[in-house]
Amino acid sequence: MAQVENQNAGFLIYHTYFFEQLFIDLLIVHPALRRKGVVKALIEYVENNCTSKKIFSSTNKSNESMQHVFDALHYKQSGYIDNLDEGDPEIVFYKEIRS
Template identity: 55%
Template sequence: MNNVVQANITDLDKVVYIDSEVIGNTSRRRIVKNAIDEKRCLIVKEMNDIVGFLIYDTHFFECSFISLIIVSPSKRRKGYASQLIDYMMSHSPTTKVFSSTNRSNERMKLVFEKKGFSQSGIIENLDEGDPEIIYYKTR
C-alpha cells in the first residue's frame, strides 16, 4: 500500500539518503531537517519504506512553492511524484501552488503537465544554458 504522510524527525536519515542517491551527497541535510521540523516535508511510502519526499514553503509571494520532489531512482516511474503532488494540492496551506524544474528535465515537465499545472514563467541564469520553468496550479 502506498501512502503520503507528513515526515517526522525519525524519517530524517532515510529522506537524506534518498536525496543523496540523486544528488550524490548529503549537503541538503539541514534543509531537510528544517522542513521536517517546520512540518513542510511530505514522504511517500511503499509498504513501510520511504521511497520519496516533497518539500515546500510559503515564501514565494505568500503562495506555496514546491521546492523539491525527490523519488528514489529505483522507485521512479511508479507514480510516487504524482502521489506527493496530489497530497500537496489537497493539503496546501495556500490556494495557489507553484513549482519549477529545469527546461531539460523532460520527466518532471510531463509530471507537472499530467497533474494539471500550467507554465507560468521562465527564470534565466540559475543553471547556465538550462532555464528554470515555473509551473502553477490552483486547488
C-alpha cells in the first residue's frame, strides 16, 4: 500500500504462480493521485524486495500509460496474449532483477 499525505494512494498485488516467477497482477491508484509516482514507487518497492530473478506483469495494448510506466522502469516486452479482451491483446512485460 502506498500513501500520499496520509491518504491511501494505491496498492499492488503480486503472486508467484506464473511459472514460479513473481507476477504483478494488479495495480490500483486513487484517481485523484494518479501521475504522482505512486505506481513507480509500488513497483520499485517490489523490485527491491523481490527474491526471484525476474518480475513479470502485463497490460492491455490499449493501456498506453501503463506501457510508458513499464518502459520508464526498463521492463521489456515478452509476448502477447490474444483473446482475453476482444480486439485488445494483453502485452506481457518482464524485467530481470539483479541478485
